[in-house]
Amino acid sequence: MSLWPYHGAAVITGAGSGIGRALALRLAERGVNLALVDRREDRLREVRDAIEGPDHHASVHVLDLTDRAGVAALPEAVRAEHEAVSLLFNNAAVAIGGDFEEVSAEDFDWLISINFGAVVDMTRAFLPVLRRAPRARIVNLSSIFGIVAPAGQTAYAASKFAVRGFSEALRHELEGSSVGVTIVHPGGVATNIANDARINVARPTEEVERRRAAFNKHLSLPPAQAAEIILEAVGQGRDRVLVGADARVGALIQRLMPVRYWDLMKRRIG
Structure with missing residues:
Protein backbone atom coordinates (compact mmCIF):
# COMPACT_ATOMS: atom_id res chain seq x y z
CA MET A 1 0.00 0.00 0.00
CA SER A 2 1.79 3.15 -1.14
CA LEU A 3 -0.74 5.85 -0.25
CA TRP A 4 -2.35 5.55 3.19
CA PRO A 5 -5.48 7.71 3.01
CA TYR A 6 -6.17 8.19 6.74
CA HIS A 7 -4.35 10.90 8.67
CA GLY A 8 -5.48 10.49 12.28
CA ALA A 9 -4.76 7.95 14.97
CA ALA A 10 -6.15 4.41 14.96
CA VAL A 11 -7.99 3.01 18.00
CA ILE A 12 -7.63 -0.78 18.33
CA THR A 13 -9.49 -2.92 20.87
CA GLY A 14 -7.97 -6.24 21.85
CA ALA A 15 -4.61 -4.74 20.90
CA GLY A 16 -2.62 -6.85 23.36
CA SER A 17 -2.55 -10.05 21.32
CA GLY A 18 -3.57 -11.84 18.13
CA ILE A 19 -4.94 -9.84 15.22
CA GLY A 20 -5.13 -6.66 17.32
CA ARG A 21 -1.43 -6.79 18.12
CA ALA A 22 -0.58 -7.55 14.50
CA LEU A 23 -2.70 -4.61 13.32
CA ALA A 24 -0.83 -2.34 15.73
CA LEU A 25 2.57 -3.48 14.47
CA ARG A 26 1.57 -3.11 10.82
CA LEU A 27 0.01 0.31 11.35
CA ALA A 28 3.11 1.48 13.23
CA GLU A 29 5.18 0.53 10.19
CA ARG A 30 3.01 2.97 8.23
CA GLY A 31 3.73 5.71 10.76
CA VAL A 32 0.19 5.69 12.18
CA ASN A 33 -0.37 6.93 15.75
CA LEU A 34 -2.16 4.35 17.88
CA ALA A 35 -4.52 4.16 20.84
CA LEU A 36 -4.14 0.62 22.15
CA VAL A 37 -7.05 -0.77 24.16
CA ASP A 38 -7.09 -4.03 26.12
CA ARG A 39 -7.92 -5.24 29.62
CA ARG A 40 -4.38 -6.61 30.08
CA GLU A 41 -1.96 -3.79 30.85
CA ASP A 42 1.11 -6.03 30.61
CA ARG A 43 0.22 -7.05 27.06
CA LEU A 44 -0.49 -3.47 26.03
CA ARG A 45 2.81 -2.17 27.35
CA GLU A 46 4.69 -4.94 25.58
CA VAL A 47 3.05 -3.94 22.29
CA ARG A 48 3.63 -0.24 22.99
CA ASP A 49 7.30 -0.84 23.74
CA ALA A 50 7.66 -2.81 20.50
CA ILE A 51 6.26 -0.03 18.30
CA GLU A 52 6.92 3.30 20.00
CA GLY A 53 9.21 5.40 17.82
CA PRO A 54 10.07 8.94 16.72
CA ASP A 55 7.66 8.82 13.78
CA HIS A 56 4.56 7.75 15.69
CA HIS A 57 3.03 7.70 19.16
CA ALA A 58 1.20 4.82 20.86
CA SER A 59 -0.96 5.42 23.93
CA VAL A 60 -2.09 2.66 26.30
CA HIS A 61 -5.68 2.45 27.57
CA VAL A 62 -6.47 -0.37 30.01
CA LEU A 63 -10.18 -1.07 29.82
CA ASP A 64 -12.67 -3.88 30.33
CA LEU A 65 -15.01 -3.42 27.39
CA THR A 66 -17.99 -4.53 29.48
CA ASP A 67 -17.55 -1.26 31.44
CA ARG A 68 -19.93 0.97 29.49
CA ALA A 69 -19.03 4.08 31.47
CA GLY A 70 -15.37 3.40 30.78
CA VAL A 71 -16.04 3.01 27.06
CA ALA A 72 -18.05 6.25 27.01
CA ALA A 73 -15.12 8.08 28.65
CA LEU A 74 -12.49 6.59 26.33
CA PRO A 75 -12.72 9.16 23.49
CA GLU A 76 -11.75 11.95 25.88
CA ALA A 77 -8.76 9.94 27.10
CA VAL A 78 -7.71 9.19 23.51
CA ARG A 79 -8.10 12.83 22.42
CA ALA A 80 -5.83 13.84 25.31
CA GLU A 81 -3.10 11.76 23.62
CA HIS A 82 -3.89 12.28 19.93
CA GLU A 83 -4.95 15.32 17.94
CA ALA A 84 -7.32 13.38 15.69
CA VAL A 85 -8.76 9.89 15.23
CA SER A 86 -9.61 8.51 11.80
CA LEU A 87 -9.77 4.74 12.37
CA LEU A 88 -11.60 2.51 14.83
CA PHE A 89 -10.80 -1.20 14.83
CA ASN A 90 -13.39 -3.12 16.87
CA ASN A 91 -11.30 -6.25 17.13
CA ALA A 92 -11.65 -7.61 20.69
CA ALA A 93 -13.46 -10.94 21.03
CA VAL A 94 -13.82 -13.89 23.38
CA ALA A 95 -15.05 -17.47 23.00
CA ILE A 96 -16.90 -20.09 25.02
CA GLY A 97 -16.61 -23.84 24.76
CA GLY A 98 -19.73 -25.99 24.77
CA ASP A 99 -23.10 -26.54 23.13
CA PHE A 100 -26.00 -24.18 23.82
CA GLU A 101 -27.52 -26.34 26.58
CA GLU A 102 -24.14 -26.53 28.32
CA VAL A 103 -23.38 -22.82 28.34
CA SER A 104 -24.77 -20.84 31.26
CA ALA A 105 -26.91 -17.76 30.66
CA GLU A 106 -24.24 -15.69 32.43
CA ASP A 107 -21.46 -16.91 30.14
CA PHE A 108 -23.62 -16.44 27.05
CA ASP A 109 -24.43 -12.85 28.04
CA TRP A 110 -20.77 -12.16 28.90
CA LEU A 111 -19.67 -13.18 25.39
CA ILE A 112 -22.40 -11.13 23.71
CA SER A 113 -21.50 -8.09 25.80
CA ILE A 114 -17.91 -8.16 24.53
CA ASN A 115 -18.20 -9.50 20.99
CA PHE A 116 -21.23 -7.41 20.06
CA GLY A 117 -22.15 -4.98 22.82
CA ALA A 118 -18.67 -3.47 22.94
CA VAL A 119 -18.70 -2.99 19.15
CA VAL A 120 -21.90 -0.97 19.49
CA ASP A 121 -20.68 0.98 22.52
CA MET A 122 -17.29 1.80 20.98
CA THR A 123 -18.94 2.88 17.74
CA ARG A 124 -21.39 5.11 19.60
CA ALA A 125 -18.56 6.65 21.61
CA PHE A 126 -16.19 7.31 18.70
CA LEU A 127 -18.49 8.11 15.79
CA PRO A 128 -18.70 11.84 16.68
CA VAL A 129 -14.88 11.93 16.83
CA LEU A 130 -14.51 10.10 13.52
CA ARG A 131 -16.92 12.50 11.82
CA ARG A 132 -14.41 15.32 12.43
CA ALA A 133 -11.82 13.62 10.21
CA PRO A 134 -11.79 14.35 6.46
CA ARG A 135 -11.77 10.60 5.88
CA ALA A 136 -12.44 7.97 8.52
CA ARG A 137 -13.39 4.32 8.79
CA ILE A 138 -14.90 1.92 11.31
CA VAL A 139 -13.48 -1.59 10.94
CA ASN A 140 -15.57 -4.25 12.66
CA LEU A 141 -14.22 -7.77 12.96
CA SER A 142 -16.91 -10.37 12.52
CA SER A 143 -15.79 -13.89 11.58
CA ILE A 144 -16.46 -16.61 9.05
CA PHE A 145 -18.83 -17.63 11.86
CA GLY A 146 -20.75 -14.47 11.01
CA ILE A 147 -21.53 -16.11 7.65
CA VAL A 148 -21.80 -19.77 8.65
CA ALA A 149 -22.91 -21.08 12.05
CA PRO A 150 -21.30 -24.36 13.14
CA ALA A 151 -22.65 -26.58 15.88
CA GLY A 152 -21.08 -25.79 19.23
CA GLN A 153 -20.79 -22.07 18.41
CA THR A 154 -24.23 -20.69 19.28
CA ALA A 155 -23.03 -17.74 21.37
CA TYR A 156 -20.04 -16.90 19.19
CA ALA A 157 -21.98 -17.19 15.91
CA ALA A 158 -24.86 -15.14 17.32
CA SER A 159 -22.44 -12.36 18.27
CA LYS A 160 -20.62 -12.36 14.96
CA PHE A 161 -23.82 -12.44 12.89
CA ALA A 162 -24.94 -9.46 14.99
CA VAL A 163 -21.71 -7.61 14.22
CA ARG A 164 -22.26 -8.27 10.53
CA GLY A 165 -25.86 -7.00 10.57
CA PHE A 166 -24.98 -3.94 12.64
CA SER A 167 -22.06 -3.08 10.38
CA GLU A 168 -24.00 -3.43 7.14
CA ALA A 169 -26.90 -1.29 8.39
CA LEU A 170 -24.50 1.32 9.77
CA ARG A 171 -22.66 1.47 6.46
CA HIS A 172 -25.93 2.19 4.69
CA GLU A 173 -26.78 4.91 7.20
CA LEU A 174 -23.35 6.56 6.78
CA GLU A 175 -23.43 6.45 2.98
CA GLY A 176 -22.34 9.80 1.58
CA SER A 177 -20.55 10.83 4.79
CA SER A 178 -16.80 10.94 5.50
CA VAL A 179 -17.03 7.74 7.59
CA GLY A 180 -16.94 4.33 5.93
CA VAL A 181 -17.49 0.89 7.44
CA THR A 182 -15.52 -2.25 6.68
CA ILE A 183 -16.75 -5.63 7.91
CA VAL A 184 -14.02 -8.27 8.29
CA HIS A 185 -14.63 -12.03 8.23
CA PRO A 186 -11.45 -13.85 9.29
CA GLY A 187 -11.18 -17.59 8.98
CA GLY A 188 -8.77 -19.64 11.08
CA VAL A 189 -6.17 -17.16 12.30
CA ALA A 190 -3.51 -18.50 14.66
CA THR A 191 -4.51 -16.62 17.82
CA ASN A 192 -5.07 -17.76 21.40
CA ILE A 193 -8.86 -17.43 21.22
CA ALA A 194 -9.43 -21.18 21.60
CA ASN A 195 -6.85 -21.54 24.37
CA ASP A 196 -8.35 -18.55 26.21
CA ALA A 197 -11.96 -19.69 25.71
CA ARG A 198 -14.09 -19.84 28.84
CA ILE A 199 -14.90 -23.48 29.60
CA ASN A 200 -17.61 -24.18 32.15
CA VAL A 201 -19.24 -27.40 30.99
CA ALA A 202 -19.75 -30.78 32.62
CA ARG A 203 -17.45 -32.75 30.33
CA PRO A 204 -14.33 -34.76 31.10
CA THR A 205 -11.15 -32.69 30.90
CA GLU A 206 -9.79 -35.04 28.25
CA GLU A 207 -12.74 -34.37 25.94
CA VAL A 208 -12.49 -30.60 26.45
CA GLU A 209 -8.79 -30.67 25.56
CA ARG A 210 -9.45 -32.90 22.54
CA ARG A 211 -12.03 -30.45 21.22
CA ARG A 212 -9.72 -27.52 21.88
CA ALA A 213 -6.88 -29.22 20.02
CA ALA A 214 -9.17 -30.09 17.11
CA PHE A 215 -10.29 -26.45 16.84
CA ASN A 216 -6.72 -25.16 17.06
CA LYS A 217 -5.79 -27.32 14.06
CA HIS A 218 -7.85 -24.98 11.90
CA LEU A 219 -6.19 -21.81 13.22
CA SER A 220 -3.24 -21.61 10.86
CA LEU A 221 -3.11 -18.18 9.19
CA PRO A 222 -0.40 -16.01 10.84
CA PRO A 223 -1.87 -12.89 12.49
CA ALA A 224 0.63 -10.68 10.65
CA GLN A 225 -0.68 -11.95 7.31
CA ALA A 226 -4.28 -11.46 8.42
CA ALA A 227 -3.50 -7.90 9.50
CA GLU A 228 -1.91 -7.09 6.16
CA GLY A 244 -7.95 -16.56 4.50
CA ALA A 245 -8.73 -19.32 2.03
CA ASP A 246 -10.99 -21.10 4.54
CA ALA A 247 -13.11 -17.96 4.92
CA ARG A 248 -13.45 -17.62 1.16
CA VAL A 249 -14.38 -21.29 0.77
CA GLY A 250 -16.84 -21.16 3.68
CA ALA A 251 -18.55 -18.08 2.29
CA LEU A 252 -18.82 -19.70 -1.14
CA ILE A 253 -20.32 -22.91 0.28
CA GLN A 254 -22.87 -20.90 2.25
CA ARG A 255 -23.77 -18.92 -0.86
CA LEU A 256 -24.26 -22.09 -2.91
CA MET A 257 -25.99 -24.03 -0.12
CA PRO A 258 -27.59 -21.42 2.15
CA VAL A 259 -29.57 -23.97 4.18
CA ARG A 260 -27.64 -27.23 3.87
CA TYR A 261 -24.05 -25.90 3.98
CA TRP A 262 -23.39 -27.60 7.33
CA ASP A 263 -23.85 -31.05 5.79
CA LEU A 264 -20.75 -30.40 3.69
CA MET A 265 -18.77 -28.26 6.12
CA LYS A 266 -18.93 -30.62 9.09
CA ARG A 267 -17.07 -33.21 7.03
CA ARG A 268 -14.36 -30.65 6.19
CA ILE A 269 -14.08 -29.42 9.77
CA GLY A 270 -14.23 -32.86 11.34
Whole structure:
Protein backbone atom coordinates (compact mmCIF):
# COMPACT_ATOMS: atom_id res chain seq x y z
CA MET A 1 0.00 0.00 0.00
CA SER A 2 1.79 3.15 -1.14
CA LEU A 3 -0.74 5.85 -0.25
CA TRP A 4 -2.35 5.55 3.19
CA PRO A 5 -5.48 7.71 3.01
CA TYR A 6 -6.17 8.19 6.74
CA HIS A 7 -4.35 10.90 8.67
CA GLY A 8 -5.48 10.49 12.28
CA ALA A 9 -4.76 7.95 14.97
CA ALA A 10 -6.15 4.41 14.96
CA VAL A 11 -7.99 3.01 18.00
CA ILE A 12 -7.63 -0.78 18.33
CA THR A 13 -9.49 -2.92 20.87
CA GLY A 14 -7.97 -6.24 21.85
CA ALA A 15 -4.61 -4.74 20.90
CA GLY A 16 -2.62 -6.85 23.36
CA SER A 17 -2.55 -10.05 21.32
CA GLY A 18 -3.57 -11.84 18.13
CA ILE A 19 -4.94 -9.84 15.22
CA GLY A 20 -5.13 -6.66 17.32
CA ARG A 21 -1.43 -6.79 18.12
CA ALA A 22 -0.58 -7.55 14.50
CA LEU A 23 -2.70 -4.61 13.32
CA ALA A 24 -0.83 -2.34 15.73
CA LEU A 25 2.57 -3.48 14.47
CA ARG A 26 1.57 -3.11 10.82
CA LEU A 27 0.01 0.31 11.35
CA ALA A 28 3.11 1.48 13.23
CA GLU A 29 5.18 0.53 10.19
CA ARG A 30 3.01 2.97 8.23
CA GLY A 31 3.73 5.71 10.76
CA VAL A 32 0.19 5.69 12.18
CA ASN A 33 -0.37 6.93 15.75
CA LEU A 34 -2.16 4.35 17.88
CA ALA A 35 -4.52 4.16 20.84
CA LEU A 36 -4.14 0.62 22.15
CA VAL A 37 -7.05 -0.77 24.16
CA ASP A 38 -7.09 -4.03 26.12
CA ARG A 39 -7.92 -5.24 29.62
CA ARG A 40 -4.38 -6.61 30.08
CA GLU A 41 -1.96 -3.79 30.85
CA ASP A 42 1.11 -6.03 30.61
CA ARG A 43 0.22 -7.05 27.06
CA LEU A 44 -0.49 -3.47 26.03
CA ARG A 45 2.81 -2.17 27.35
CA GLU A 46 4.69 -4.94 25.58
CA VAL A 47 3.05 -3.94 22.29
CA ARG A 48 3.63 -0.24 22.99
CA ASP A 49 7.30 -0.84 23.74
CA ALA A 50 7.66 -2.81 20.50
CA ILE A 51 6.26 -0.03 18.30
CA GLU A 52 6.92 3.30 20.00
CA GLY A 53 9.21 5.40 17.82
CA PRO A 54 10.07 8.94 16.72
CA ASP A 55 7.66 8.82 13.78
CA HIS A 56 4.56 7.75 15.69
CA HIS A 57 3.03 7.70 19.16
CA ALA A 58 1.20 4.82 20.86
CA SER A 59 -0.96 5.42 23.93
CA VAL A 60 -2.09 2.66 26.30
CA HIS A 61 -5.68 2.45 27.57
CA VAL A 62 -6.47 -0.37 30.01
CA LEU A 63 -10.18 -1.07 29.82
CA ASP A 64 -12.67 -3.88 30.33
CA LEU A 65 -15.01 -3.42 27.39
CA THR A 66 -17.99 -4.53 29.48
CA ASP A 67 -17.55 -1.26 31.44
CA ARG A 68 -19.93 0.97 29.49
CA ALA A 69 -19.03 4.08 31.47
CA GLY A 70 -15.37 3.40 30.78
CA VAL A 71 -16.04 3.01 27.06
CA ALA A 72 -18.05 6.25 27.01
CA ALA A 73 -15.12 8.08 28.65
CA LEU A 74 -12.49 6.59 26.33
CA PRO A 75 -12.72 9.16 23.49
CA GLU A 76 -11.75 11.95 25.88
CA ALA A 77 -8.76 9.94 27.10
CA VAL A 78 -7.71 9.19 23.51
CA ARG A 79 -8.10 12.83 22.42
CA ALA A 80 -5.83 13.84 25.31
CA GLU A 81 -3.10 11.76 23.62
CA HIS A 82 -3.89 12.28 19.93
CA GLU A 83 -4.95 15.32 17.94
CA ALA A 84 -7.32 13.38 15.69
CA VAL A 85 -8.76 9.89 15.23
CA SER A 86 -9.61 8.51 11.80
CA LEU A 87 -9.77 4.74 12.37
CA LEU A 88 -11.60 2.51 14.83
CA PHE A 89 -10.80 -1.20 14.83
CA ASN A 90 -13.39 -3.12 16.87
CA ASN A 91 -11.30 -6.25 17.13
CA ALA A 92 -11.65 -7.61 20.69
CA ALA A 93 -13.46 -10.94 21.03
CA VAL A 94 -13.82 -13.89 23.38
CA ALA A 95 -15.05 -17.47 23.00
CA ILE A 96 -16.90 -20.09 25.02
CA GLY A 97 -16.61 -23.84 24.76
CA GLY A 98 -19.73 -25.99 24.77
CA ASP A 99 -23.10 -26.54 23.13
CA PHE A 100 -26.00 -24.18 23.82
CA GLU A 101 -27.52 -26.34 26.58
CA GLU A 102 -24.14 -26.53 28.32
CA VAL A 103 -23.38 -22.82 28.34
CA SER A 104 -24.77 -20.84 31.26
CA ALA A 105 -26.91 -17.76 30.66
CA GLU A 106 -24.24 -15.69 32.43
CA ASP A 107 -21.46 -16.91 30.14
CA PHE A 108 -23.62 -16.44 27.05
CA ASP A 109 -24.43 -12.85 28.04
CA TRP A 110 -20.77 -12.16 28.90
CA LEU A 111 -19.67 -13.18 25.39
CA ILE A 112 -22.40 -11.13 23.71
CA SER A 113 -21.50 -8.09 25.80
CA ILE A 114 -17.91 -8.16 24.53
CA ASN A 115 -18.20 -9.50 20.99
CA PHE A 116 -21.23 -7.41 20.06
CA GLY A 117 -22.15 -4.98 22.82
CA ALA A 118 -18.67 -3.47 22.94
CA VAL A 119 -18.70 -2.99 19.15
CA VAL A 120 -21.90 -0.97 19.49
CA ASP A 121 -20.68 0.98 22.52
CA MET A 122 -17.29 1.80 20.98
CA THR A 123 -18.94 2.88 17.74
CA ARG A 124 -21.39 5.11 19.60
CA ALA A 125 -18.56 6.65 21.61
CA PHE A 126 -16.19 7.31 18.70
CA LEU A 127 -18.49 8.11 15.79
CA PRO A 128 -18.70 11.84 16.68
CA VAL A 129 -14.88 11.93 16.83
CA LEU A 130 -14.51 10.10 13.52
CA ARG A 131 -16.92 12.50 11.82
CA ARG A 132 -14.41 15.32 12.43
CA ALA A 133 -11.82 13.62 10.21
CA PRO A 134 -11.79 14.35 6.46
CA ARG A 135 -11.77 10.60 5.88
CA ALA A 136 -12.44 7.97 8.52
CA ARG A 137 -13.39 4.32 8.79
CA ILE A 138 -14.90 1.92 11.31
CA VAL A 139 -13.48 -1.59 10.94
CA ASN A 140 -15.57 -4.25 12.66
CA LEU A 141 -14.22 -7.77 12.96
CA SER A 142 -16.91 -10.37 12.52
CA SER A 143 -15.79 -13.89 11.58
CA ILE A 144 -16.46 -16.61 9.05
CA PHE A 145 -18.83 -17.63 11.86
CA GLY A 146 -20.75 -14.47 11.01
CA ILE A 147 -21.53 -16.11 7.65
CA VAL A 148 -21.80 -19.77 8.65
CA ALA A 149 -22.91 -21.08 12.05
CA PRO A 150 -21.30 -24.36 13.14
CA ALA A 151 -22.65 -26.58 15.88
CA GLY A 152 -21.08 -25.79 19.23
CA GLN A 153 -20.79 -22.07 18.41
CA THR A 154 -24.23 -20.69 19.28
CA ALA A 155 -23.03 -17.74 21.37
CA TYR A 156 -20.04 -16.90 19.19
CA ALA A 157 -21.98 -17.19 15.91
CA ALA A 158 -24.86 -15.14 17.32
CA SER A 159 -22.44 -12.36 18.27
CA LYS A 160 -20.62 -12.36 14.96
CA PHE A 161 -23.82 -12.44 12.89
CA ALA A 162 -24.94 -9.46 14.99
CA VAL A 163 -21.71 -7.61 14.22
CA ARG A 164 -22.26 -8.27 10.53
CA GLY A 165 -25.86 -7.00 10.57
CA PHE A 166 -24.98 -3.94 12.64
CA SER A 167 -22.06 -3.08 10.38
CA GLU A 168 -24.00 -3.43 7.14
CA ALA A 169 -26.90 -1.29 8.39
CA LEU A 170 -24.50 1.32 9.77
CA ARG A 171 -22.66 1.47 6.46
CA HIS A 172 -25.93 2.19 4.69
CA GLU A 173 -26.78 4.91 7.20
CA LEU A 174 -23.35 6.56 6.78
CA GLU A 175 -23.43 6.45 2.98
CA GLY A 176 -22.34 9.80 1.58
CA SER A 177 -20.55 10.83 4.79
CA SER A 178 -16.80 10.94 5.50
CA VAL A 179 -17.03 7.74 7.59
CA GLY A 180 -16.94 4.33 5.93
CA VAL A 181 -17.49 0.89 7.44
CA THR A 182 -15.52 -2.25 6.68
CA ILE A 183 -16.75 -5.63 7.91
CA VAL A 184 -14.02 -8.27 8.29
CA HIS A 185 -14.63 -12.03 8.23
CA PRO A 186 -11.45 -13.85 9.29
CA GLY A 187 -11.18 -17.59 8.98
CA GLY A 188 -8.77 -19.64 11.08
CA VAL A 189 -6.17 -17.16 12.30
CA ALA A 190 -3.51 -18.50 14.66
CA THR A 191 -4.51 -16.62 17.82
CA ASN A 192 -5.07 -17.76 21.40
CA ILE A 193 -8.86 -17.43 21.22
CA ALA A 194 -9.43 -21.18 21.60
CA ASN A 195 -6.85 -21.54 24.37
CA ASP A 196 -8.35 -18.55 26.21
CA ALA A 197 -11.96 -19.69 25.71
CA ARG A 198 -14.09 -19.84 28.84
CA ILE A 199 -14.90 -23.48 29.60
CA ASN A 200 -17.61 -24.18 32.15
CA VAL A 201 -19.24 -27.40 30.99
CA ALA A 202 -19.75 -30.78 32.62
CA ARG A 203 -17.45 -32.75 30.33
CA PRO A 204 -14.33 -34.76 31.10
CA THR A 205 -11.15 -32.69 30.90
CA GLU A 206 -9.79 -35.04 28.25
CA GLU A 207 -12.74 -34.37 25.94
CA VAL A 208 -12.49 -30.60 26.45
CA GLU A 209 -8.79 -30.67 25.56
CA ARG A 210 -9.45 -32.90 22.54
CA ARG A 211 -12.03 -30.45 21.22
CA ARG A 212 -9.72 -27.52 21.88
CA ALA A 213 -6.88 -29.22 20.02
CA ALA A 214 -9.17 -30.09 17.11
CA PHE A 215 -10.29 -26.45 16.84
CA ASN A 216 -6.72 -25.16 17.06
CA LYS A 217 -5.79 -27.32 14.06
CA HIS A 218 -7.85 -24.98 11.90
CA LEU A 219 -6.19 -21.81 13.22
CA SER A 220 -3.24 -21.61 10.86
CA LEU A 221 -3.11 -18.18 9.19
CA PRO A 222 -0.40 -16.01 10.84
CA PRO A 223 -1.87 -12.89 12.49
CA ALA A 224 0.63 -10.68 10.65
CA GLN A 225 -0.68 -11.95 7.31
CA ALA A 226 -4.28 -11.46 8.42
CA ALA A 227 -3.50 -7.90 9.50
CA GLU A 228 -1.91 -7.09 6.16
CA ILE A 229 -4.98 -8.36 4.29
CA ILE A 230 -7.23 -6.27 6.52
CA LEU A 231 -5.17 -3.10 6.14
CA GLU A 232 -4.94 -3.50 2.38
CA ALA A 233 -8.76 -3.61 2.27
CA VAL A 234 -9.08 -0.66 4.67
CA GLY A 235 -6.65 1.38 2.61
CA GLN A 236 -8.72 0.68 -0.49
CA GLY A 237 -11.95 1.59 1.30
CA ARG A 238 -13.47 -1.84 0.76
CA ASP A 239 -16.76 -2.64 2.49
CA ARG A 240 -16.09 -6.33 3.18
CA VAL A 241 -13.04 -8.55 3.34
CA LEU A 242 -12.73 -12.32 3.73
CA VAL A 243 -9.46 -13.21 5.43
CA GLY A 244 -7.95 -16.56 4.50
CA ALA A 245 -8.73 -19.32 2.03
CA ASP A 246 -10.99 -21.10 4.54
CA ALA A 247 -13.11 -17.96 4.92
CA ARG A 248 -13.45 -17.62 1.16
CA VAL A 249 -14.38 -21.29 0.77
CA GLY A 250 -16.84 -21.16 3.68
CA ALA A 251 -18.55 -18.08 2.29
CA LEU A 252 -18.82 -19.70 -1.14
CA ILE A 253 -20.32 -22.91 0.28
CA GLN A 254 -22.87 -20.90 2.25
CA ARG A 255 -23.77 -18.92 -0.86
CA LEU A 256 -24.26 -22.09 -2.91
CA MET A 257 -25.99 -24.03 -0.12
CA PRO A 258 -27.59 -21.42 2.15
CA VAL A 259 -29.57 -23.97 4.18
CA ARG A 260 -27.64 -27.23 3.87
CA TYR A 261 -24.05 -25.90 3.98
CA TRP A 262 -23.39 -27.60 7.33
CA ASP A 263 -23.85 -31.05 5.79
CA LEU A 264 -20.75 -30.40 3.69
CA MET A 265 -18.77 -28.26 6.12
CA LYS A 266 -18.93 -30.62 9.09
CA ARG A 267 -17.07 -33.21 7.03
CA ARG A 268 -14.36 -30.65 6.19
CA ILE A 269 -14.08 -29.42 9.77
CA GLY A 270 -14.23 -32.86 11.34
